[in-house]
Amino acid sequence: MPLLVMKFGGTSVADLDRIRNAAGKVRREVERGYDVIVIVSAMSGKTNELVGWVEQTSPMFDAREYDAVVSSGENVTAGLMALTLQEMDVPARSWQGWQVPLKTTSAHSAARIEEIPRANIDAKFAEGMRVAVVAGFQGISPEGRITTLGRGGSDTTAVAFAAAFGAERCDIYTDVDGVYTTDPRIEDKARKLDKIAFEEMLELASLGAKVLQTRSVELAMRYKVRLRVLSSFEENTENSGTLVCDEEDIMEKNVVSGVAYVRDEAKMTLISVADRPGIAAAIFGPLSDAGVNVDMIVQNISEEGRTDMTFSCPVNQVARAEKAMQDAKEKGEINFHDLVADTDVAKVSVVGIGMRSHAGVASQMFKALSSEGINIKVITTSEIKISVLIDRKYMELAVQALHDAFGLDKAA
Amino acid sequence: MPLLVMKFGGTSVADLDRIRNAAGKVRREVERGYDVIVIVSAMSGKTNELVGWVEQTSPMFDAREYDAVVSSGENVTAGLMALTLQEMDVPARSWQGWQVPLKTTSAHSAARIEEIPRANIDAKFAEGMRVAVVAGFQGISPEGRITTLGRGGSDTTAVAFAAAFGAERCDIYTDVDGVYTTDPRIEDKARKLDKIAFEEMLELASLGAKVLQTRSVELAMRYKVRLRVLSSFEENTENSGTLVCDEEDIMEKNVVSGVAYVRDEAKMTLISVADRPGIAAAIFGPLSDAGVNVDMIVQNISEEGRTDMTFSCPVNQVARAEKAMQDAKEKGEINFHDLVADTDVAKVSVVGIGMRSHAGVASQMFKALSSEGINIKVITTSEIKISVLIDRKYMELAVQALHDAFGLDKAA
Numbered sequence: 133m134p135l136l137v138m139k140f141g142g143t144s145v146a147d148l149d150r151i152r153n154a155a156g157k158v159r160r161e162v163e164r165g166y167d168v169i170v171i172v173s174a175m176s177g178k179t180n181e182l183v184g185w186v187e188q189t190s191p192m193f194d195a196r197e198y199d200a201v202v203s204s205g206e207n208v209t210a211g212l213m214a215l216t217l218q219e220m221d222v223p224a225r226s227w228q229g230w231q232v233p234l235k236t237t238s239a240h241s242a243a244r245i246e247e248i249p250r251a252n253i254d255a256k257f258a259e260g261m262r263v264a265v266v267a268g269f270q271g272i273s274p275e276g277r278i279t280t281l282g283r284g285g286s287d288t289t290a291v292a293f294a295a296a297f298g299a300e301r302c303d304i305y306t307d308v309d310g311v312y313t314t315d316p317r318i319e320d321k322a323r324k325l326d327k328i329a330f331e332e333m334l335e336l337a338s339l340g341a342k343v344l345q346t347r348s349v350e351l352a353m354r355y356k357v358r359l360r361v362l363s364s365f366e367e368n369t370e371n372s373g374t375l376v377c378d379e380e381d382i383m384e385k386n387v388v389s390g391v392a393y394v395r396d397e398a399k400m401t402l403i404s405v406a407d408r409p410g411i412a413a414a415i416f417g418p419l420s421d422a423g424v425n426v427d428m429i430v431q432n433i434s435e436e437g438r439t440d441m442t443f444s445c446p447v448n449q450v451a452r453a454e455k456a457m458q459d460a461k462e463k464g465e466i467n468f469h470d471l472v473a474d475t476d477v478a479k480v481s482v483v484g485i486g487m488r489s490h491a492g493v494a495s496q497m498f499k500a501l502s503s504e505g506i507n508i509k510v511i512t513t514s515e516i517k518i519s520v521l522i523d524r525k526y527m528e529l530a531v532q533a534l535h536d537a538f539g540l541d542k543a544a
Numbered sequence: 545m546p547l548l549v550m551k552f553g554g555t556s557v558a559d560l561d562r563i564r565n566a567a568g569k570v571r572r573e574v575e576r577g578y579d580v581i582v583i584v585s586a587m588s589g590k591t592n593e594l595v596g597w598v599e600q601t602s603p604m605f606d607a608r609e610y611d612a613v614v615s616s617g618e619n620v621t622a623g624l625m626a627l628t629l630q631e632m633d634v635p636a637r638s639w640q641g642w643q644v645p646l647k648t649t650s651a652h653s654a655a656r657i658e659e660i661p662r663a664n665i666d667a668k669f670a671e672g673m674r675v676a677v678v679a680g681f682q683g684i685s686p687e688g689r690i691t692t693l694g695r696g697g698s699d700t701t702a703v704a705f706a707a708a709f710g711a712e713r714c715d716i717y718t719d720v721d722g723v724y725t726t727d728p729r730i731e732d733k734a735r736k737l738d739k740i741a742f743e744e745m746l747e748l749a750s751l752g753a754k755v756l757q758t759r760s761v762e763l764a765m766r767y768k769v770r771l772r773v774l775s776s777f778e779e780n781t782e783n784s785g786t787l788v789c790d791e792e793d794i795m796e797k798n799v800v801s802g803v804a805y806v807r808d809e810a811k812m813t814l815i816s817v818a819d820r821p822g823i824a825a826a827i828f829g830p831l832s833d834a835g836v837n838v839d840m841i842v843q844n845i846s847e848e849g850r851t852d853m854t855f856s857c858p859v860n861q862v863a864r865a866e867k868a869m870q871d872a873k874e875k876g877e878i879n880f881h882d883l884v885a886d887t888d889v890a891k892v893s894v895v896g897i898g899m900r901s902h903a904g905v906a907s908q909m910f911k912a913l914s915s916e917g918i919n920i921k922v923i924t925t926s927e928i929k930i931s932v933l934i935d936r937k938y939m940e941l942a943v944q945a946l947h948d949a950f951g952l953d954k955a956a
Contacts, residue, residue: 148597148600148601151601182620185560185620185624186623186624186627188560189560189563189624189627189628189631190627190628190630190631193627194626194627194630194637196637197623197624197626197627197630197637197638198623198627200619200622200623200626200638200640201619201620201623201624201627203619204616204617204619204620205616207612207613207615207616207619208594208597208613208616210612211598211609211610211612211613212597212598212601212609212613214606214609214612215598215601215602215605215606215609215610215613216601216602218602218606218609219601219602225606225608225609226609226612228612228690230642231688231689276643277643278640
């Protein structure tokens with residue numbers, strides 16, 4: 133029988149009524165002839181509550197115990213979803229991560245999936261079970277302890293099951309009806325995309341459009357899993373939501389697909405760094421060790437053996453970054469005159485696989501920002517993305533100007 | 545190293561402060577030189593919430609899914625307790641039922657413990673772990689699914705661990721400071737017992753003094769586990785609480801140890817039953833099949849081949865009992881003229897192993913009731929217990945009169 137994976141996020145299973153609503157969508161797919169693997173998150177708020185308890189109990193918590201505690205929310209939803217489906221006369225049962233078993237690495241609270249053996253679940257499908265309800269976000273380590281995949285990890289669970297079971301599609305049900313050209317709260321002409329390429333989704337996800345966990349998109353791309361994002365709160369048709377798919381499956385496309393932003397960035401500049409081979413490693417090694425998520429990196433032209441090095445990171449990591457740099461200086465690992473932090477910047481990016489074959493996107497972007505009087509502080513580019521740092525106060529204006537300049541309110 | 549089992553009930557781990565309080569008691573035992581196995585319940589209210597969700601979702605629920613859902617509360621407490629102990633520099637880790645593994649039968653929601661292999665936990669003790677925190681109430685079936693042991697099952701988990709690991713003692717921490725001669729809410733002269741024999745505790749537990757799950761006492765008696773009931777909310781000494789132990793360990797004892805009661809009983813009488821061999825089985829088989837918990841049974845002397853049969857059961861099972869009897873009559877399995885239910889009765893019992901060697905306890909009991917003008921409707925006796933059914937309105941009076949008559953306010 134053809135197989136679908138359907139994943140329901142926390143708001144989609146927030147209470148018994150919503151679980152019933154979600155189960156109705158599952159039943160419909162069963163009636164259409166699909167076997168279904170359902171991946172569920174914890175009821176919304178539950179995981180935060182559990183995380184709060186762990187953090188209050190032990191600020192530097194043992195990640196193995198963290199995982200044992202926070203994974204429990206998904207177990208509740210999985211059982212309730214199976215019971216709801218049974219009430220609808222759909223043969224269903226629940227599986228916790230260790231029962232599948234969903235095997236992961238031992239990297240507690242950020243484990244990676246290693247293997248999903250099909251035997252246990254396939255045996256139940258063969259006996260007539262139509263729906264396997266699996267607790268998302270969790271797995272089991274080689275040591276037999278419970279692991280979790282990081283916040284949002286149920287998306288990754290869903291894609292991994294879709295890959296392992298050769299699912300026709302992986303539907304991610306959430307509280308938005310798809311992926312938009314930009315945040316509709318900022319630009320009311322934002323338009324829902326029918327399709328988006330994996331590569332674009334990856335850039336949009338990591339740039340702050342938090343519809344899907346980044347790793348789930350990477351995994352989908354690697355295993356060619358057709359991934360659909362759609363709303364739990366609408367009557368869905370075959371064409372609802374946004375399909376995240378291979379570039380080749382998208383016939384018509386704009387050069388730019390979306391405008392993304394990250395509000396709370398900081399720009400840090402190390403002034404007059406002694407420039408020598410290995411200096412980048414000497415700077416970014418300690419930052420990484422200190423848990424600073426460095427994003428953009430720009431190095432000025434070297435003059436007389438010294439250079440300025442600029443990087444960006446989330447605002448709430450500035451203190452940590454400053455300490456790491458000061459410590460490295462004191463140890464003699466690096467040498468710089470000053471460290472200047474600008475904590476009032478935001479990042480705005482345009483993303484689109486069309487850029488690969490279209491020149492002039494960058495200049496069009498810079499012109500649009502300039503005509504609004506917005507000064508660009510840092511620029512980085514990749515094959516399918518151009519990002520700039522600007523003053524935070526211009527962020528909304530920049531998003532709107534770029535959305536307009538690239539005609540994103542109109543379909544290709 | 546000597547080993548203790550310490551069990552904390554729901555009110556003892558109701559929030560993070562109480563978990564910290566409980567962990568303090570564990571640390572103290574570790575400092576005294578014990579290795580400790582801690583059994584935890586769910587935070588108070590959590591299991592009821594989960595049971596409510598299951599029952600709302602599916603009135604005739606699949607017990608396997610019920611178990612998967614309701615067992616999750618204990619997982620949370622186990623992890624939080626391990627983290628709290630770690631914060632106190634006590635080497636600890638949590639174990640869920642399937643990780644031990646605590647092997648049970650497949651009788652979901654009322655499973656019985658079959659085996660607790662020691663290897664996994666012993667290996668960690670050998671590595672320097674001082675406390676194994678185990679989620680109570682739950683186990684794993686031969687099919688690899690989660691089972692639960694019935695409400696209050698964490699007591700049974702605790703005693704089973706104490707037996708399997710040869711613990712010096714099994715301390716059950718709860719919200720009362722021990723076992724009393726009767727309910728202090730009814731008789732303010734009720735006195736805490738320092739010691740009570742297993743057999744007495746068993747009668748008191750099953751008669752409604754709900755301090756311990758009955759099965760845990762049975763198990764403790766079979767494996768000679770010294771069981772202590774004490775309060776989480778007091779500073780405990782070596783002699784706190786009540787020790788449930790072998791009869792031989794109690795030097796001084798009253799003839800009667802306690803007065804127990806069950807408020808909401810019903811007395812049912814089948815009038816003029818055709819008396820023949822096998823008639824009791826023909827009556828009580830269908831009642832048992834219908835889930836009626838028959839307690840007392842009295843059969844009148846047979847006259848001309850017919851007899852009256854009286855039994856008691858909880859008030860809320862009367863309708864079920866009536867239907868079962870009516871059905872059996874229609875099928876011709878039994879024959880009676882009428883079925884009369886008296887739903888306004890209560891059961892009062894005196895319990896004491898001293899009765900074995902003392903005559904006259906029954907007559908002393910009946911005299912005490914009679915002098916208060918309380919009419920006795922049904923009497924049953926066992927070796928260490930005498931129970932009577934009386935009008936419910938006299939229940940408190942009867943408890944007080946008996947407590948007084950047997951001098952229970954004074955130690956032996």
